[in-house]
Structures are given as structure tokens and as C-alpha cells.
Amino acid sequence: MNAALAQQALPIPAVQQALLTWFDQHGRALPWRLGEEGARDPYRVWVAEILLQQTQVARGLVYYERFLTAFPSVEALAEAPIDAVLKAWEGCGYYARARNLHKAAGMMVAGGIPSTYAGWLALPGVGPYTAAAVASLAFNEGRAVNDGNVRRVLARLYGERLPTEPWVQARADALLDLSRPGAFNEAVMDLGATICTPKAPRCKVCPLAAWCEARASGEPTAFPAPKVRAAVRDVGAVAVLIGNEQHAVLERREGALLGGLMGLPSELREPDEAGAKALARLCARLNATPGALLGTVTHSMTHRRIVLDVYAAQSGQARTPVQDAALSRLDHKALGLLAARRGSLFGVE
The missing domain is CATH 3.90.79.10 (Nucleoside Triphosphate Pyrophosphohydrolase)
Structure with a gap:
């Protein structure tokens, strides 16, 4: 079955239920996920999402706790000198992220913490992924995230070897469970991080195995095809x-x-x-x-x-x-x- 036919045949409500049931049982317990769905601390979610843009979760947890200890609130971050922020970010790399965090914190203290996707997208250093993540996780807005884990899960589910960014976003939007958008986004990301991994996917325990085109092909790691990377x-x-x-x-x-x-x-x-x-x-x-x-x-x-x-x-x-x-x-x-x-x-x- 090709990807177009798979999209037509995919029973979206069943996929949503299977994934959320799995997530409720096996989702990762991460410190920025404290609180009820749609009512989490947007500051903690925002810092975590910025940090994890270029850092794996296991390593990022150490940096996250250190940063939150130094700056437990958006007010504390905004009031700190930039040198202190950079020191707390030390080791995380891509230091423009820290500079943008500091600048955005000042904007939030002056104008309030955004509660919508559009409001987050207007802040420095916040792109479509981060805006969707914070809006859905902290405010339950119906925005689907699109990151590397989501790309891999959807490419395999639909059997698409060369998924473009618009293709991934469209499939993510179509699959999103609007009754629990934050949890659904976390579920897709957790599935990619723990089950549908790049080199050794655990297809036998995957909640989406029954519908996965990549698994049916017998070569799940062939989806998606490796990106052509620029020479170092x-x-x-x-x-x-x-x-x-x-x-x-x-x-x-x-x-x-x-x-x-x-x-x-x-x-x-x-x-x-x-x-x-x-x-x-x-x-x-x-x-x-x-x-x-x-x-x-x-x-x-x-x-x-x-x-x-x-x-x-x-x-x-x-x-x-x-x-x-x-x-x-x-x-x-x-x-x-x-x-x-x-x-x-x-x-x-």
C-alpha cells in the first residue's frame, strides 16, 4: 500500500486512542510535565523546550535543573545579568538560545506571559515547534508539534521515505487529538524517543504497529531515508x-x-x-x-x-x-x- 492509500485507510480515532492509552501507561515522567494537562507552568515548559532543541533529554535534565535553580521564575530570569544567564547555560551550547531566553523573559515581564501559539511565536528564539509545544502543553491549544521524533514516527506510520516539512506538519495536524492536544504531542514525541528509535525500533511493543507501513515493509529503519548532511x-x-x-x-x-x-x-x-x-x-x-x-x-x-x-x-x-x-x-x-x-x-x- 502506498502512502496516499495508507493515509486514506488509517483509522485516526483508533490510532489516537491506542497512542494515548500507551502514553498514559508509559509516558516519561519529566519535571516540566508537573501539573494537570493544559495547566502546566508555561515558564518551565518553555525553558525545557528551548533547552531540548539541541540537547538529548538525559543530558538536558541536568542542565534544566541547574537553570531552574538559578532562575526559578520568568521574573528571576529577566532581572538577572546576561553574564549570569550565560554561566547557568554553560555546557549546553548554541548560546544564542540563552541570549534569546533572557531577552524574551524581559518582554514577558513587561507585557505578560503569552497564552496562545501566536503570542509565543512572536518572542525571540521561539519558532513554530516551540510555540506549538508551549501552547499545547501549557494551555491545551490544538497545535501539533513537528520535530525529529514526530517526523520519524509519521514517516514510518505512513510509509514515506522522503517526508518534507509541510508533509509532516499536515499529517501531524490530521492526527492530533483535539481533546488532549498536549498529551497527544507528548505521546508522539515519547514514542519516537523510546520505541520508534532511529536505529533499533521496538516494533513488537509499539502501540501503532498494526497500522505501520514501515513495519509491514520489513525494513522500518529505511523510513525516513537519511538526510543528506552538509560536509563538516x-x-x-x-x-x-x-x-x-x-x-x-x-x-x-x-x-x-x-x-x-x-x-x-x-x-x-x-x-x-x-x-x-x-x-x-x-x-x-x-x-x-x-x-x-x-x-x-x-x-x-x-x-x-x-x-x-x-x-x-x-x-x-x-x-x-x-x-x-x-x-x-x-x-x-x-x-x-x-x-x-x-x-x-x-x-x-
């Missing part, structure tokens, strides 16, 4: 460590990915440029004397991989307490090179 591009840079792991010269970074964070002074290398030339340019800017190469660290961000050569250096500039600054993982890796080098000198493995 290496970006070379040099950095200097002036000080030590506890106190070092730090600069505020600029740019979309790491903008606002503090980090070791660094300089991008031009294509085919020797590291020594970039190092000399960096040290001239800092009025610093370069020292030994401590090592090289790498860090992947979306379609780029930063390859950072880290050198010791001497300068009279003031050091900053490292523990008080919001640093990226890249800078934590760079600082770790000094301890590793010290350990090797003393025979510590």
Missing part, C-alpha cells in the same frame, strides 16, 4: 593561555555561536595560513610573548569543526577567575591542556 568544514584558529586553569586572561567572544561568552584570546587562521603567523598577530594585539604549544583541541558546531592550537604566553594583562566566567566547552578543553601537560611532566597518566 574545519576552521583553524590559535589561542593563548596567559595564566593558569584558575586565573587567566579572558576576552568576550563575538559572533552568533559563542557571542557573549568569555574565552581565551584567540585568532582565526586564514585559509592555508601558518599557525605561527596567526599566533604572532594575536600576541601583537595582546602585547604578549608567545611560549610553548600546549596542544590542540577540537570542537564541532553544526557544520564546522574548530581546530584550536593553544599556546602558553606571557603578558601583564589582568587575569580573571575562570570559575566565575561563562566559557564554552572549547575553552574548557583548552584550559585542560595545561593540567594534562603538567601531569605528563610529572609522570602522571
Whole structure:
């Protein structure tokens, strides 16, 4: 049966009931799901959904609890200095999310917390998925979410190898149970995260197995076909460590990915440029004397991989307490090179 015929034949009420029954028994107990359906704390739901955009749930739980401890309400978040917000977000990556959270919190304190999809969509950093998630989970608005888990579940259910974003949204809208939209959205996402997984789907215990075209094909993992991903591009840079792991010269970074964070002074290398030339340019800017190469660290961000050569250096500039600054993982890796080098000198493995 092709996908078009499967859509026509799919008994939507039965699918809705089977999925919600499964969810009521097996849904994940997550801290932002506290409270009755349609009456949850929108602040907690919003923070969780922003955090989980680029972070797996198991790891995100740690970051979520840390962030909510630091900023238990939208008022606390809005009143905090941006440096404190970035520090609490440390390790989560994609720091534009933290900057947008802070900006949006200020807007909500001034104008009120939105209660509709349109209101959430108007906030910085909130796209269609997040707006639908918060509107449905916290206010029971009939909006279907569309994320990676939803895409995979629906592609397999309907037997669609190449699902487009409009195709997924249309199927999600058609399947949404309007009597329990928030729970239904969570059910589809939980099914994708725990049962209909990318590499090893547990079809035997799936509540939708009876209607799943991908399962019937015998090759459920072939749905959807893997996305063609852009090649990762290496970006070379040099950095200097002036000080030590506890106190070092730090600069505020600029740019979309790491903008606002503090980090070791660094300089991008031009294509085919020797590291020594970039190092000399960096040290001239800092009025610093370069020292030994401590090592090289790498860090992947979306379609780029930063390859950072880290050198010791001497300068009279003031050091900053490292523990008080919001640093990226890249800078934590760079600082770790000094301890590793010290350990090797003393025979510590």
C-alpha cells in the first residue's frame, strides 16, 4: 500500500486512542510535565523546550535543573545579568538560545506571559515547534508539534521515505487529538524517543504497529531515508593561555555561536595560513610573548569543526577567575591542556 492509500485507510480515532492509552501507561515522567494537562507552568515548559532543541533529554535534565535553580521564575530570569544567564547555560551550547531566553523573559515581564501559539511565536528564539509545544502543553491549544521524533514516527506510520516539512506538519495536524492536544504531542514525541528509535525500533511493543507501513515493509529503519548532511568544514584558529586553569586572561567572544561568552584570546587562521603567523598577530594585539604549544583541541558546531592550537604566553594583562566566567566547552578543553601537560611532566597518566 502506498502512502496516499495508507493515509486514506488509517483509522485516526483508533490510532489516537491506542497512542494515548500507551502514553498514559508509559509516558516519561519529566519535571516540566508537573501539573494537570493544559495547566502546566508555561515558564518551565518553555525553558525545557528551548533547552531540548539541541540537547538529548538525559543530558538536558541536568542542565534544566541547574537553570531552574538559578532562575526559578520568568521574573528571576529577566532581572538577572546576561553574564549570569550565560554561566547557568554553560555546557549546553548554541548560546544564542540563552541570549534569546533572557531577552524574551524581559518582554514577558513587561507585557505578560503569552497564552496562545501566536503570542509565543512572536518572542525571540521561539519558532513554530516551540510555540506549538508551549501552547499545547501549557494551555491545551490544538497545535501539533513537528520535530525529529514526530517526523520519524509519521514517516514510518505512513510509509514515506522522503517526508518534507509541510508533509509532516499536515499529517501531524490530521492526527492530533483535539481533546488532549498536549498529551497527544507528548505521546508522539515519547514514542519516537523510546520505541520508534532511529536505529533499533521496538516494533513488537509499539502501540501503532498494526497500522505501520514501515513495519509491514520489513525494513522500518529505511523510513525516513537519511538526510543528506552538509560536509563538516574545519576552521583553524590559535589561542593563548596567559595564566593558569584558575586565573587567566579572558576576552568576550563575538559572533552568533559563542557571542557573549568569555574565552581565551584567540585568532582565526586564514585559509592555508601558518599557525605561527596567526599566533604572532594575536600576541601583537595582546602585547604578549608567545611560549610553548600546549596542544590542540577540537570542537564541532553544526557544520564546522574548530581546530584550536593553544599556546602558553606571557603578558601583564589582568587575569580573571575562570570559575566565575561563562566559557564554552572549547575553552574548557583548552584550559585542560595545561593540567594534562603538567601531569605528563610529572609522570602522571
